Amino acid sequence: MKDSKNRKQGKRTRSRSPSAKALDAEIAALRRDAAAPGLIAGIHNYCDRWCERCPLTARCTVFRTEERRQAARDGAPDDTANEQFWNELVLSFSAVVRMIRRDAKKRGIDLDSPELQAETERADQKRRRAAARSGSALFKAASAYRKAGHELLRALPTALADTEQALVTESRLGIGRPDATAAALRDALDVVQWYLFFIEVKLRRAVQGAVDERQLHLEDLPRDSDGSAKIALMAIDRSLAAWARLREHFAAEHGDAILDLLVQLERLRRAAETKFPAAREFKRPGFD
Numbered sequence: 133m134k135d136s137k138n139r140k141q142g143k144r145t146r147s148r149s150p151s152a153k154a155l156d157a158e159i160a161a162l163r164r165d166a167a168a169p170g171l172i173a174g175i176h177n178y179c180d181r182w183c184e185r186c187p188l189t190a191r192c193t194v195f196r197t198e199e200r201r202q203a204a205r206d207g208a209p210d211d212t213a214n215e216q217f218w219n220e221l222v223l224s225f226s227a228v229v230r231m232i233r234r235d236a237k238k239r240g241i242d243l244d245s246p247e248l249q250a251e252t253e254r255a256d257q258k259r260r261r262a263a264a265r266s267g268s269a270l271f272k273a274a275s276a277y278r279k280a281g282h283e284l285l286r287a288l289p290t291a292l293a294d295t296e297q298a299l300v301t302e303s304r305l306g307i308g309r310p311d312a313t314a315a316a317l318r319d320a321l322d323v324v325q326w327y328l329f330f331i332e333v334k335l336r337r338a339v340q341g342a343v344d345e346r347q348l349h350l351e352d353l354p355r356d357s358d359g360s361a362k363i364a365l366m367a368i369d370r371s372l373a374a375w376a377r378l379r380e381h382f383a384a385e386h387g388d389a390i391l392d393l394l395v396q397l398e399r400l401r402r403a404a405e406t407k408f409p410a411a412r413e414f415k416r417p418g419f420d
């Protein structure tokens with residue numbers, strides 16, 4: 133997408149604080165998005181956020197909201213679209229804060245109370261420490277995979293250039309199936325790249341969720357932590373398959389390194405399944 137490319141190039145523009153009128157309009161638009169017929173509540177909580185490949189975009193509020201914003205940016209000159217993008221982020225954040233403040237006020241909660249803020253800070257620190265203890269082995273394995281995967285992806289371009297050259301030659305000679313091979317390689321690379329950071333993020337969320345559920349005695353309900361663990365496990369499964377496919381193509385130069393990574397990822401899969409034994413059975417709204 134044009135505007136995402138420019139954002140990556142660092143063309144950040146100034147953003148203004150939204151007016152109360154703009155915030156109320158955004159809150160109304162968010163409510164309209166959420167009230168559209170056919171939507172599946174909570175579908176975005178356990179997806180992989182890969183909207184381009186999602187079969188349920190028509191039933192997702194998050195997608196609907198993003199489409200609305202994209203439509204407003206489409207056709208605008210680059211700088212204007214960039215400015216709109218950053219302003220939208222400020223607007224979304226401020227609208228959510230405004231909604232929370234209104235709800236809290238209705239319930240008689242003063243969010244600015246120093247006592248409440250100190251208590252929230254203490255509770256957050258306690259939660260984070262408990263999650264760090266509970267998930268330390270898993271976090272270590274997930275972050276090791278992320279770093280090793282990142283390194284390997286950085287090393288692949290030379291091998292990719294060689295493969296591209298070989299496929300061009302096949303195409304010229306009319307041998308093999310160069311188009312299908314190129315597509316399969318692209319897909320495999322897309323998969324490992326998409327999930328490289330996602331796995332660790334979702335496993336962290338799962339561990340934190342499990343700690344919260346224990347503290348709040350919510351273990352008997354369908355567990356949000358299992359939902360996060362399930363999508364992390366699915367991402368691991370897909371990454372395993374994709375790395376295996378890449379290994380077939382890059383065996384000569386990177387076969388051993390990819391094998392090491394596959395072993396690392398397989399260990400991570402087992403560790404995640406041990407920590408979240410019910411995760412695979414979790415029913416994700418809309419998907420399962």
Ligand code: SF4
Nearest residue numbers: 179182183186192195
């Ligand atoms: S459910 Fe699908 S459309 Fe919605 S955020 Fe997730 S991937 Fe995107």
